[in-house]
Amino acid sequence: MIRVFARSFLPLTVCALLVLAVDAEDGHAIEGGRFWYTYTKGTNCADKKQVDPINVVFYGRDATAGRTDAFVDKYMGWGDATDSGTQGFLTPRCRLAVHQRADGSTRETRNHVRLRQRERRKGARRHFTVGDAHHEDLSGRGPFNGCGIRGKHAVSEGSVREPSSNGSGFDQGRELMANRWEARGRRVTKPFKGNTHAFEQCDGDFAGSDGRVAYMTIPDRR
């Protein structure tokens, strides 16, 4: 009896478990806290050097960074912004963002996202590209503030002084992308990941995410 089970059912059970394991590699299965932040360039993604919360994940069979970048251009109309400062992403190795998109130049208030593709697990059917969407103000132009004479980009805080469902600049960037993706008929979900650590900006504000990450699909190649 045991021999019969071992010969017929055991291989089937192992196969079924393998299929389930591959299926678990969907967008929501990415876990592990340090992954949910970006890191200062050149720091090997050390703990103390977190910069932005990661708040958008694009996934699909062909959701490579290059294709995601093209879809951000298509759906959002954002231009190339690779002249902006880059940051490190845990993919799970520490890798710099290669693609960046924004709807303004480095000298303007704008919406901006850095993108980096995660390394695909062997046998996984989907690609994942993650990003740090945010709305940033060209802040504090003048000699008497932390943003310097020419001004620097700062993400807005979203404190109780200005209650708004828009939240912080990070939440605004994420919502803008999620709304456009939804308007194009793409599937969007926003699970809670808890990456709410606040980050000090050059204007003295502390900006953080509300902890949700928008998962958005990238259509398959035809």
Place this chain on the structure above:
Amino acid sequence: MKRRRLWTELAVPLTVLGVVFTFGYLALFGGDDAETKAFVPPEPKASAAAKAEAARMPACTGEGKPTNFAFYTLGPRFAGVEQSKSLRRCDLPDMSSPGSSMSTAGGKRHAFRANYASVIYGDCEAGDDEGCAPPLEIQTWPACERNAGTYEKAKRPNLRIRGAPAVVFDGGTQIEIYTARATVVVFGADSALTKRAARAVARQDPGTRFPSKVTAAGVSAASRQPLARPARGAMAGRLDCRPVSASTSGAGA
């Protein structure tokens, strides 16, 4: 006489210089283009479920006003680092689209917002388009709005902080403590500092102004008290948001 003549002669050039400087400064630095690409939220299409959930959320209390939930602090300084900022964040609930419904371990949530009181310790230097993480941050959320069951898969406690269950994230640089009707989230620069801070948090009762001037002695006494066990349903994400009345606010909130 001579001095008066000198002032009269200088008055016109000084005024002109002042006007030129003011206009020049405004032209160079005063332009505020922050509103040019402001985010425009979509038309609200809130479902009845979302509206009902949002109605149960506690009211937002302003900065400098008494809070309607207990918050936690480390006092004026901790581990040689001064308190540098306090931040009260309370958004309007997001319930504007079907995508804003959220799968949690406690079931589907249709309305969500950030609602916390945060105390920040230490400073760091932010760059252009590059924020920086302060050494320590203590966020307190009402447990009905953030708890172990808010995550898609309920987080299992893997640590106890003064008797209360806690979950360690990020290799120890984030610890969430679930106590009474509050979730205390400690973010630290490294795991040792984070754990030390988590063990030292001191409770401030609901009704205390946020931010409040808490003395080091007061914090020291409060941080030796055991932390209450989480309210029923808080760990599974099934704690209902209900306004905390004055009679129950003392121990339960």
